[in-house]
Amino acid sequence: MWFLQINRQYLKQFDWYMLSLLLVISIIGVMTIYSATRPVITTVQPNYYIKQIVWILLGLAVLLTVSVFDYNWLRKYGYFLYIPGLILLTLVLFIGKRGMGAQRWLELGPVSFQPSELFRILLIVGVSKYLSTVNGLLTKRHFSIALMAFGLVPFILILKQPHLGTSLVLLSTFFFLTIAKKLEKKVMITLIIIAIAVPPVAGNLVWRHLKDYQKKRIVAFIEPDVDPKGIGYQIEQSKITIGSGQLLGRGYLKGTQGPLRFLPEKHTDFIYCVFAEEWGFVGSAIIIMLYLLLFLRGISTALRSRDEFGRYLALGLTFMLFLYFFINMGMVLGMMPVVGVPIPFMSYGGTTLITNYIAIGILINIRMRRLAICY
Amino acid sequence: MSREYFEKYSGLTIFIVMLVFFVLALRIYQLQVLQGPQYREAANSNKIRVITLPAARGIIYDRNHVPLVKNEPYYYASLMPETKNIDTAGLSKLLDINEKKLITKLKKGEAQRFKAIVLKEGLAFKDVAAIEARRSDFPGLMVEPNLTRHYVYNNTGSHVIGYLGRMTAKQMQSAEYDNVTPETFVGQWAAEEFYDRQLRGSAGEKIIEVDALGRQLKLIGQTKPQMGKDITLSIDIDLQEAAEKAFGGKTGSLVVINTTNAEVLALVSLPAFDPNDFVMGIETDKWNAMHKDKRHPFLNRALQSTYPPGSVFKPVVAIAALEEGVTDANSGTHCNGSLEFGKYSFGCWKSHGSVSFHRAMVESCDVFYYEIGKKLGIERIEKYARLFGLGSSTGIGLKRGVDEKDGTMPSTKWKNKAAKRQWFLGETLSASIGQGYVSVTPAQMAQMTAMIANEGIIMPITLLKDGNAAMPRERLNIRSETFDTVKSAMYGVVNEERGTGKDAKSKIVQISGKTGTAQVIAGRLKSEQQKERHRDHAWFIAYAPSEHPEIALAVIVEHGGHGGSAAAPIAKQVIESYFKGKAGK
Numbered sequence: 033m034w035f036l037q038i039n040r041q042y043l044k045q046f047d048w049y050m051l052s053l054l055l056v057i058s059i060i061g062v063m064t065i066y067s068a069t070r071p072v073i074t075t076v077q078p079n080y081y082i083k084q085i086v087w088i089l090l091g092l093a094v095l096l097t098v099s100v101f102d103y104n105w106l107r108k109y110g111y112f113l114y115i116p117g118l119i120l121l122t123l124v125l126f127i128g129k130r131g132m133g134a135q136r137w138l139e140l141g142p143v144s145f146q147p148s149e150l151f152r153i154l155l156i157v158g159v160s161k162y163l164s165t166v167n168g169l170l171t172k173r174h175f176s177i178a179l180m181a182f183g184l185v186p187f188i189l190i191l192k193q194p195h196l197g198t199s200l201v202l203l204s205t206f207f208f209l210t211i212a213k214k215l216e217k218k219v220m221i222t223l224i225i226i227a228i229a230v231p232p233v234a235g236n237l238v239w240r241h242l243k244d245y246q247k248k249r250i251v252a253f254i255e256p257d258v259d260p261k262g263i264g265y266q267i268e269q270s271k272i273t274i275g276s277g278q279l280l281g282r283g284y285l286k287g288t289q290g291p292l293r294f295l296p297e298k299h300t301d302f303i304y305c306v307f308a309e310e311w312g313f314v315g316s317a318i319i320i321m322l323y324l325l326l327f328l329r330g331i332s333t334a335l336r337s338r339d340e341f342g343r344y345l346a347l348g349l350t351f352m353l354f355l356y357f358f359i360n361m362g363m364v365l366g367m368m369p370v371v372g373v374p375i376p377f378m379s380y381g382g383t384t385l386i387t388n389y390i391a392i393g394i395l396i397n398i399r400m401r402r403l404a405i406c407y
Numbered sequence: 408m409s410r411e412y413f414e415k416y417s418g419l420t421i422f423i424v425m426l427v428f429f430v431l432a433l434r435i436y437q438l439q440v441l442q443g444p445q446y447r448e449a450a451n452s453n454k455i456r457v458i459t460l461p462a463a464r465g466i467i468y469d470r471n472h473v474p475l476v477k478n479e480p481y482y483y484a485s486l487m488p489e490t491k492n493i494d495t496a497g498l499s500k501l502l503d504i505n506e507k508k509l510i511t512k513l514k515k516g517e518a519q520r521f522k523a524i525v526l527k528e529g530l531a532f533k534d535v536a537a538i539e540a541r542r543s544d545f546p547g548l549m550v551e552p553n554l555t556r557h558y559v560y561n562n563t564g565s566h567v568i569g570y571l572g573r574m575t576a577k578q579m580q581s582a583e584y585d586n587v588t589p590e591t592f593v594g595q596w597a598a599e600e601f602y603d604r605q606l607r608g609s610a611g612e613k614i615i616e617v618d619a620l621g622r623q624l625k626l627i628g629q630t631k632p633q634m635g636k637d638i639t640l641s642i643d644i645d646l647q648e649a650a651e652k653a654f655g656g657k658t659g660s661l662v663v664i665n666t667t668n669a670e671v672l673a674l675v676s677l678p679a680f681d682p683n684d685f686v687m688g689i690e691t692d693k694w695n696a697m698h699k700d701k702r703h704p705f706l707n708r709a710l711q712s713t714y715p716p717g718s719v720f721k722p723v724v725a726i727a728a729l730e731e732g733v734t735d736a737n738s739g740t741h742c743n744g745s746l747e748f749g750k751y752s753f754g755c756w757k758s759h760g761s762v763s764f765h766r767a768m769v770e771s772c773d774v775f776y777y778e779i780g781k782k783l784g785i786e787r788i789e790k791y792a793r794l795f796g797l798g799s800s801t802g803i804g805l806k807r808g809v810d811e812k813d814g815t816m817p818s819t820k821w822k823n824k825a826a827k828r829q830w831f832l833g834e835t836l837s838a839s840i841g842q843g844y845v846s847v848t849p850a851q852m853a854q855m856t857a858m859i860a861n862e863g864i865i866m867p868i869t870l871l872k873d874g875n876a877a878m879p880r881e882r883l884n885i886r887s888e889t890f891d892t893v894k895s896a897m898y899g900v901v902n903e904e905r906g907t908g909k910d911a912k913s914k915i916v917q918i919s920g921k922t923g924t925a926q927v928i929a930g931r932l933k934s935e936q937q938k939e940r941h942r943d944h945a946w947f948i949a950y951a952p953s954e955h956p957e958i959a960l961a962v963i964v965e966h967g968g969h970g971g972s973a974a975a976p977i978a979k980q981v982i983e984s985y986f987k988g989k990a991g992k
Contacts, residue, residue, distance in 0.1 A: 212416050213409075272446045273446075273450065275442050275443050275450075276443070276447040277443070278439055278446075278447055279439065279440055288450065313439040313440050316439065317435070320431060320435070324428045331421055334417060335417050365431065365435065367434060
């Protein structure tokens with residue numbers, strides 16, 4: 033009975049606004065996946081769009097489950113969840129399945145999933161817990177501990193897979209959250225100095241450790257004409273595809289560029305291009321507006337959260353989703369190097385979608401309990 | 408304090424996020440609105456095309472590694488589907504095709520995206536040069552290579568090798584052909600069809616960007632074609648050729664089997680067809696003519712036709728009788744030209760007088776076999792016939808969906824079921840001389856002969872070289888004295904005085920055999936006096952050398968008349984050519 037009572041009280045507080053934004057973007061995603069995977073040679077429509085619908089339904093179930101139980105349990109078990117997460121990440125390096133040049137998948141019977149995806153949530157939960165337990169400013173000692181546990185170790189583990197996109201997103205989210213906590217002046221100044229001084233030194237070091245395809249992407253971005261293996265070509269095609277949408281677009285299912293130009297990533301990383309070609313500037317403007325509203329809602333959730341843990345958690349999750357969106361858009365619009373990250377909620381892909389749905393579920397959870405109802 | 412800072416920090420975050428969105432929106436505006444027309448044009452002028460890269464099909468070799476087929480390149484002319492304002496009159500002249508046909512082809516192809524519309528296939532290299540010279544006059548016209556088959560031996564062995572064709576509607580839907588692109592030729596008959604999966608490999612494809620003239624600008628992606636695997640048949644093409652020649656234009660079938668490993672060395676079905684007629688798509692007239700041909704060139708008689716075996720069935724009955732003890736090598740009977748049974752009279756082809764077991768085989772006396780058949784009963788005859796593989800298909804590869812025939816090996820149970828009638832003893836008598844309900848395929852007969860020659864080795868016949876290499880050697884549980892008795896009689900058939908198969912007697916090698924004459928219609932008219940389609944089928948089964956057999960065969964000449972005169976000489980020629988060929992190698 034208590035369960036029902038809580039539900040009724042919270043039902044009024046449920047963040048329908050956030051859920052609606054999420055669903056509208058997801059449905060647009062499914063429609064675009066259908067269009068992007070239209071068959072070229074045969075007449076058989078691949079079932080990607082059906083799989084995506086299944087993932088969305090599954091994601092919704094997970095989202096609702098996550099939003100029902102008070103997020104307090106996340107704080108309680110934050111570290112207990114984080115440590116197995118780190119272990120899984122380590123495991124994947126040794127026994128993971130290779131796919132498309134990277135080792136990201138773990139196979140559990142018939143299911144294979146990418147631990148680095150779920151780990152995104154666990155990391156933000158862990159950082160938020162740590163930050164909320166510190167009283168006052170983050171001292172040098174606090175920051176160093178946090179940097180080791182939540183910054184460098186996961187960064188290196190994920191970079192090793194290699195998954196440049198996610199490792200950068202997570203490291204950035206880590207810094208973003210520590211600054212949100214407020215650092216001691218000394219630490220802050222040191223960080224700023226490092227931020228200015230490190231790139232030239234570390235750049236060289238990092239460059240040497242980049243995988244070949246990662247180097248090519250960067251070269252291709254700086255000098256598209258060099259065009260090693262057609263990556264510059266991909267950026268060029270991305271621009272042509274988006275641009276050819278013009279003001280009103282070619283119309284749904286009438287895009288001619290999408291289905292072919294970005295093999296094999298048309299329905300994953302380049303899904304936005306397919307959408308932009310068919311719906312034009314009007315459609316593009318509407319969809320980025322939807323994303324903007326979603327991110328703003330996330331930040332506003334952080335501001336209203338009932339406790340410090342909730343604040344960092346909400347802000348961190350929102351920032352992470354924003355970064356993925358930003359990196360993807362920067363890539364398809366030809367403003368940043370090709371870093372293969374999917375655009376949240378629209379791109380095809382199960383683990384990523386479920387993870388992002390969990391993030392939204394937590395945001396809804398935090399917002400629902402902002403008034404700290406006593407029972 | 409912390410709360411205030413957090414709010415400020417969040418405010419800053421909101422500001423940055425909105426700034427980022429503003430920049431993104433500007434960039435999208437720049438790409439889609441300001442530069443939109445240029446990008447639209449860039450998208451429209453450069454078109455994408457998907458080109459199938461044909462996979463080289465596996466080669467079919469004969470047992471001596473002689474290639475029976477060759478892959479030959481040919482060219483086809485095609486047109487980009489987006490092409491507008493086509494000069495159909497000029498194009499039809501250039502390609503030498505009917506303008507109306509051309510227009511229908513173009514209409515049909517309009518709907519397809521990215522794939523060129525095929526206009527004409529089978530272009531030779533000089534046609535290609537002519538088209539290339541005029542290509543700038545026909546924007547969007549392209550010439551691409553593909554691969555097809557050349558069958559080196561034309562008609563010879565066509566029922567073993569088969570032919571290629573476009574996928575049928577049924578094949579297109581079958582999972583078996585999932586990875587096959589519509590322009591690929593697939594096997595439609597015999598080995599080409601049966602081993603298609605190994606032979607075909609998988610086609611690759613190339614996705615390219617082309618300009619308005621169809622010239623390649625950029626390679627977007629490609630998957631390489633994967634060559635098919637070669638297969639080596641058990642057929643000896645020289646022997647096959649000799650066997651087909653030996654028929655001298657007659658209709659019939661012949662199967663030669665290696666007695667030690669059950670590999671088929673030659674498989675003849677005549678008349679045959681030239682698979683080269685099919686490679687580029689057969690013309691309708693020719694196809695209709697071949698299908699209306701009363702001699703049915705598309706029927707593989709060795710596997711799909713069943714005939715009453717007649718007297719070539721007798722060795723099995725003899726083995727059954729010896730094994731079951733109803734007769735022995737020293738027994739005999741008196742033949743006065745017929746056996747009275749109830750109100751019926753069962754005839755023999757001549758009055759043999761007194762005959763022994765041995766002479767009954769040599770001279771093919773029916774009366775003797777009526778008697779032992781009566782003693783055996785149909786069930787025991789059926790049991791032995793089945794041991795030698797009669798009445799069920801050999802399982803050799805022909806074509807999926809087209810049945811190799813089982814033939815019929817009757818029993819009382821079979822008749823109750825099939826005809827809802829009881830079995831009459833008279834029918835047992837007919838069956839004991841291979842008439843009545845008994846019917847077999849030439850391949851089954853050859854298999855039976857091989858099993859007599861090798862004294863009961865159980866092994867399925869195969870069309871692949873070393874196809875039985877992994878088979879265990881098992882033997883029928885039949886006494887070797889029984890085989891000795893029957894084989895000595897079969898030696899007599901060819902080599903003794905008044906033997907019915909003396910026309911097969913050879914100076915090169917000792918041949919054993921048995922003649923058979925299968926009645927097409929009942930009656931006692933001499934076969935030669937009847938219309939051809941009513942004449943009897945002539946059978947001959949043989950193996951050689953008589954002492955240590957290497958090959959066994961069965962021949963049938965449809966409506967050939969008497970087995971001894973029509974079929975035995977063919978068998979002799981084929982066996983001699985095998986041993987001559989062996990000596991030559």
